[in-house]
Amino acid sequence: MNLNEAIIKRRSVRAYQDKPVAPELIQKIFHEAQESPSNCNTQPWHVVVASGNARDEIEKSMVSDIMAGKTPTPHFTPGDQNLKDEYRKRQIACAISLYDAMDIKYEEKDKRQQLMLRNWQFFGAPHAAFFSMPKTMSEINAVDMGIYLQTVMLLMTANGLGSCPQGALAMYTDKVHELANIPDNHAIMFGLSFGYPDESAPINQFDVGRAELGDSVEFLT
Numbered sequence: 053m054n055l056n057e058a059i060i061k062r063r064s065v066r067a068y069q070d071k072p073v074a075p076e077l078i079q080k081i082f083h084e085a086q087e088s089p090s091n092c093n094t095q096p097w098h099v100v101v102a103s104g105n106a107r108d109e110i111e112k113s114m115v116s117d118i119m120a121g122k123t124p125t126p127h128f129t130p131g132d133q134n135l136k137d138e139y140r141k142r143q144i145a146c147a148i149s150l151y152d153a154m155d156i157k158y159e160e161k162d163k164r165q166q167l168m169l170r171n172w173q174f175f176g177a178p179h180a181a182f183f184s185m186p187k188t189m190s191e192i193n194a195v196d197m198g199i200y201l202q203t204v205m206l207l208m209t210a211n212g213l214g215s216c217p218q219g220a221l222a223m224y225t226d227k228v229h230e231l232a233n234i235p236d237n238h239a240i241m242f243g244l245s246f247g248y249p250d251e252s253a254p255i256n257q258f259d260v261g262r263a264e265l266g267d268s269v270e271f272l273t
């Protein structure tokens with residue numbers, strides 16, 4: 053698969069086959085992603101890849117925090133806060149596409165909440181990765197995190213895997229900190245569920261689309 057094909061094919065995958073990814077392939081993907089560029093080559097990312105029992109323990113802890121009504125504790129401001137104008141419209145359109153794919157009406161609050169909960173069940177993926185960066189870093193360093201994330205996701209696509217980046221996975225992170233050696237001054241910014249996609253699942257059938265090129269890019273001559 054060439055780069056262009058991987059960019060077009062990558063989509064957020066929200067249902068997975070019950071089939072773990074070989075540890076060698078996971079290692080290879082993260083090894084290659086180390087080539088990502090960053091400000092002054094600082095490489096601010098630290099990643100915890102959870103599989104097997106560790107993955108299950110984290111899911112259990114996150115779901116029980118939510119069920120207990122615990123207040124989420126993200127360190128970095130979540131990306132869905134205070135959206136306005138066209139950004140708010142796109143956020144709503146994105147949610148509606150998801151509900152439509154699952155045949156959920158807006159009034160069906162229980163079903164919407166069940167769907168939301170799937171975030172912390174990693175949408176059934178056998179693996180979940182947690183990406184952190186130093187708490188003292190700012191927006192420009194977050195660019196490095198985004199570049200790195202997209203590199204990981206494209207490598208996954210090119211290797212037949214699916215993934216879903218999730219800000220939701222930065223909300224209840226106590227168990228990840230307990231199990232892993234995340235540097236003390238780091239905070240988790242987002243997570244990534246990944247595995248082999250369930251291509252036939254209804255939730256994987258929709259495409260949210262994109263704005264017209266002219267709405268995003270201006271060419272001066």
Ligand SMILES: Cc1cc2nc3c(=O)[nH]c(=O)nc-3n(C[C@H](O)[C@H](O)[C@H](O)COP(=O)(O)O)c2cc1C
Pocket residue numbers: 062063064065131146171216217218219220221242260
């Ligand atoms: C930083 C980031 C955080 C995201 N957080 C979530 C999330 O918490 N839950 C979710 O289902 N999708 C999440 N997404 C996926 C977006 O909804 C998705 O990328 C967008 O709608 C475009 O769709 P596509 O990835 O299928 O092309 C996130 C994406 C990014 C880049």
